[in-house]
Amino acid sequence: MWRDWRNRLLMSPRFQRAAAAFPLTRPLARREARALFDVVAGFVYSQVLLSCVRLGVLERLRDGPLTAAQLLPAETLAPAPAATLLRAAAALELLELRSADRWALGARGAALLGNPGVLAMIEHHALLYADLVDPLAMLRAPRGATALARYWPYAATAEPGQVDSAATRAYTQLMSASQGLVAEEILDAYDVRRHHRVLDVGGGDGTFLRALAQRAPRLQLGLFDLPGVAAQAEERFAAAGLGGRVTIAAGDFDRDPLPPGADLITLVRVLHDHDDERVDRLLAAAYAALPSGGVLLVAEPMAGTQGAERMGDAYFGLYLWAMGSGRPRTAPDLAERLQRAGFRRPRERRTRVPLQTRVLVARRP
Numbered sequence: 001m002w003r004d005w006r007n008r009l010l011m012s013p014r015f016q017r018a019a020a021a022f023p024l025t026r027p028l029a030r031r032e033a034r035a036l037f038d039v040v041a042g043f044v045y046s047q048v049l050l051s052c053v054r055l056g057v058l059e060r061l062r063d064g065p066l067t068a069a070q071l072l073p074a075e076t077l078a079p080a081p082a083a084t085l086l087r088a089a090a091a092l093e094l095l096e097l098r099s100a101d102r103w104a105l106g107a108r109g110a111a112l113l114g115n116p117g118v119l120a121m122i123e124h125h126a127l128l129y130a131d132l133v134d135p136l137a138m139l140r141a142p143r144g145a146t147a148l149a150r151y152w153p154y155a156a157t158a159e160p161g162q163v164d165s166a167a168t169r170a171y172t173q174l175m176s177a178s179q180g181l182v183a184e185e186i187l188d189a190y191d192v193r194r195h196h197r198v199l200d201v202g203g204g205d206g207t208f209l210r211a212l213a214q215r216a217p218r219l220q221l222g223l224f225d226l227p228g229v230a231a232q233a234e235e236r237f238a239a240a241g242l243g244g245r246v247t248i249a250a251g252d253f254d255r256d257p258l259p260p261g262a263d264l265i266t267l268v269r270v271l272h273d274h275d276d277e278r279v280d281r282l283l284a285a286a287y288a289a290l291p292s293g294g295v296l297l298v299a300e301p302m303a304g305t306q307g308a309e310r311m312g313d314a315y316f317g318l319y320l321w322a323m324g325s326g327r328p329r330t331a332p333d334l335a336e337r338l339q340r341a342g343f344r345r346p347r348e349r350r351t352r353v354p355l356q357t358r359v360l361v362a363r364r365p
């Protein structure tokens, strides 16, 4: 009831004016106004970022400051719109204006350069934003009628095993590019060296498994993914000189049994892509493939993450809707599904940046 009362107050322009005028409530009123403005303007901010990434603005500043003309020569962008873009990027702390005409990386721009996976995601978001130009049209259309669903061909089909191999290349490269920090987070949260053999289901081209192989040189490695992706994994392991250490199986985890023999199965950024029924079938398949005492590790960004609520239900909620299947799940939702599949004692292992990924582990009795 007090929230209804609060809302009535907040809806009143008189109250808003009074809160902004009164010295004790002014900082709060300003903070709330800024936060609301960011929600209103978020699309503009992300387009400024996309322009900078596409024009290589951040990359060009890697070695130090440049003038506007060096950074964006007239053949790339005329001086007036270039100045508009650079000033916008500076306001977002992507860039800094050091002196009259010396542009440098801002703190956020520098942090982005240290994370090539995020840069790849920013480029990729152009597809999502094209779908979101008319958000209601997207939400009203049959699910899967989007550019993003064509990018992730396994999501909106009843026959993932039939997905054309060529169509898996772009997303597999994107997943590999964005895997670096995720792998480190997972491997710091859970010590995989206590196991003998790991099977990474939906393992993409094996980027996570190769990071794991470095941490645990004695662990035997297995990977399961769709045929086109499994072929890419074979190439990448061979190129890394690890071909002899890994067993790669191709199939559709919704139809084919998972290969047995692993005492650790990992599902990294896999479950959130799928609707509940498919998730429950996959958890049952993982249970069937593990021996008694075997461990299932689930790692993905989760809804309801404290301090990162926007990432879950707002960002992933809309992203996965546009993708054609799946939804962000909370840790308790996933834990309950694990238990229903027969796993015992699902526990969260803390990660340093839960916005990036959280980790749940559960044991087969």
Ligand SMILES: C[S@@+](CC[C@H](N)C(=O)[O-])C[C@H]1O[C@@H](n2cnc3c(N)ncnc32)[C@H](O)[C@@H]1O
Pocket: 154, 160, 161, 168, 172, 175, 176, 179, 201, 202, 203, 204, 205, 207, 208, 224, 225, 226, 229, 251, 252, 253, 254, 267, 268, 269, 270, 273
């Ligand atoms: C979002 S990607 C994550 C890849 C990797 N685990 C990572 O975190 O980088 C999901 C992976 O699941 C695989 N996948 C999706 N549906 C599948 C299915 N029915 N059977 C086997 N693999 C599937 C995809 O090909 C893709 O490699």
